[in-house]
Amino acid sequence: MGGLSASFLLLIVLLLAADLMFTSAGEFRAALVKPEIQYAFRLTLLSCTIAAILSVWVATPLGYLLSRYRFPGRSLVDTIVDIPIVLPPLVLGLSLLILFHQPFPFSNWLFPGSDWKLDSWLRDEVGFTVTYRWPAVVLAQFAVACAFAVRTMRVTFDQIDPRAEDVARTLGCTRAQAFLRVALPQSWRGMITAGTIAWARALGEFGPILVFAGATRFRTEVLSTTVFLELSVGQLDAAVAVSLLMVAMAIVVLLILRLLGAGLSA
């Protein structure tokens, strides 16, 4: 048992050590001063943060619903939430692309002859272009990250005793007030964990971004696509430097959130 566990830990340490020994501080600095990588760094921070906030925002009420209520179709909702987790990443990206660029599902049945397309409507009517722009990056990250956040929030609410919410209802709360005033304040640890997991998932997302947002420099390039672009042009040093940067970002975020969690609980 101990040997198996140690071998896994050793594998992770060796992977990081191999990356570190492959590059030097000079090469690392040279890669990071490139303007396209700095742009990708900023977009990654921004898109991951937006995707994580959106994920927690959606996952909190949905996790509560799945944890507390028994309703027709609950199993179906539960299964649908898991689909982005099990779907191959490229398939998810392709599905997003089709959803936005093909006639909207059922629009032909509801309005025969209609070829209403979501992307055209957003671009022409709302003035908000999604595909191959930064919103596509956020949406691709959100689609997967949110599924993990919902799972986390559901487990969080499963672990909170519903009796307190029952008592709150006898004191005058509606179900919504019992959620907001009693359950939600108890779930902050779960929300932090869900946000962390969503952020980390968004950071590592690659397939759906490549298909749905593309990998255009100074437009939709995030760090995961930078690694791919640098590799594809034979710049292994830069690819490794960016990979190490992503490892450092993930560690920093985990540490910040753990410190934040410890501070709040104290």
Add this chain to the structure above:
Amino acid sequence: MIELKDVTIRAGDCLLSDLTFTVDSGRYAVVMGKTGIGKTTILESICGLRRIQSGHIVIDGVDVTKWSPADREVGYVPQDLALFPTLTVREHLAFAMKLRRRAAKEIKERVDDLAELLEITNLLERSVRKLSGGESQRVALGRALSFRPSVLLLDEPMSALDAATRETTQTMLRHLNEKTGVTVLHVTHNQSEADALGDCCVRLTKDAETGRVIMAQS
């Protein structure tokens, strides 16, 4: 006043049928019966947390059978107390008043009065996570009484208390009943507790032959 008229409740395998009893205003009634017979189920039905299959629940002459728990204005102290772990004692006592959008001055006065009555003034700023069993019990009582309900439901409120605290709590409950005039329905399986507190008693027993729960009021 609490009235149950031909109430039938199903909770899992437990079926309570044709329950009928009345507790007059200001009286202290005790519900007795063995563990698992359905005492808690009756309290949950009265405060609206459990649907009844048939019959009527009347509080102060008003049929509240189909009302939500929030509208019934019934104070409820469950066996596990179910305090809100993120709130202080003061916030617990003010919780129901804030929901009713009472003025800040009125809330403060009510909280101070309750704290004095329950002897928890020194605990007001403390988190409920740091309270003893007896202190938690008083906070749960204060929270249930804060909005001046005419009916108070207590589910085995002394089950987790030591002998000395139990005696003090008994005295306090009797004092609360006399001072506030609240009608109390107190669930217990302790005969000495029932003798010390109850003006009247509702006893639940299971018929050995039919398995039906039989109710007798004395």
